[in-house]
Amino acid sequence: MEQVDLEMEALNQSLNDSVVLEEYKKPHDSYKPHLLPRILGRILVWCGNTVYGKEPSYLKFRAVEVIARVPYHSWDSAAFTLLTMFYQNENKAIRLANLSQFSRxxxxxxxxxxxxxxxxAKAEQKSNMFVHTTIPMLFxxxxxxxAYCLYIFSPKSSLELNYLFEDHAFEQYSRFLEKNAEELKKKPMASKYLEWYGREASNQYDFFRSVxxxxxxxxNKSIEEIEKLGARG
Ligand SMILES: [Fe+2]
Ligand SMILES: [Fe+2]
Incomplete structure (x- = not known):
């Protein structure tokens, strides 16, 4: 059984075209988050750069990804908590259910x-138990x-912080692809998990481009969620 959302997967593939990617990216490139998420975002990026280096690498990506999945789980849990209180408000329930769906x-x-x-990463770099496993786990x-508390008290700040984190991740993967394009194209992909997930990639370039x-x-979806908050009034 494939785990992917087919609509999301089609969008992902369309972004392989650099013109389509630019058009998709541009409307939200100039979004300005408020001070608190900007401060928290700077701290996050600074911590990542200090511990794992400024330049992208397999092990830096591993740490980034351990952390990147967390806020989605927080939002799903926060939506669950809020539904314990606001189940009598149907519009709010639909909005929270939509947030849960996207987060999952x-x-x-x-x-x-x-x-x-x-x-x-296992095949490319030697990891250090404390730096590459313990620190991301504690973090x-x-x-x-x-992210859970921030969502409960200020959903917009939580979404804006994620906007900054994902923007940084996008920039790091773009740089990695630019710097290592030829090498990555020569490395074939064979991943049982990726196959189970339902995504195809013939080499590491294909895979990292899809990431x-x-x-x-x-x-962009984080900004769309903020717009839905605004539309709610
Ligand atoms: Fe990711
Ligand atoms: Fe992400």
Whole structure:
């Protein structure tokens, strides 16, 4: 059984075309998050760059992906909590159910990233237990509660923080593809998890390009969720 959302997968593939990608990206490129998410976003990126280096690498991506899946799980849990209180408001219930649906799909997508990338990283770089496993795990624990509380008290701030995180992830994957294009095209992909997930990639370039596309979809969807909050009044 395939795990992918077919509509999302079609969008992902269309973004392989650089003109389509630019058109998809542009409307949200100039979005300006508020001060709190900007400060939190800077701290996140600074921590990542300090521990794993500024330049993208397999092991940096592994750590980034452990953390990237967390806010989606937080939002799903926050929506569940809020529905315990607001189940009598049908419009709110629909909005929260939609958020849950998107969050679950995105969390599954990020889980695919972390599982497949950690298998690739094993063949490429030697990891350090504390730096590459313990730190992201501890960070993920605190990040879960931070994103959960932030969503309960200020959904917009939580979504804006994710916008910044996903924008950074997109930029890192783009740089990785640019720098290593030829080498990545020579490396064939064979991943049981990716096959189970329902995505095809003949080489690592194809795979990392599809991950890059996922990140820009996540970034833009975070803004679309903010717009839905605004439309609610
Ligand atoms: Fe990811
Ligand atoms: Fe993402």
């Amino acid at each position: 799909l995105a969390a599954d997508n990020e889980t695919m990233h972390v599982v497949v990338i950690s298998a690739l 993920a624990f605190f990040y879960f509660w931070a 890059r596309n996922d990140e820009i979809i996540h970034r």
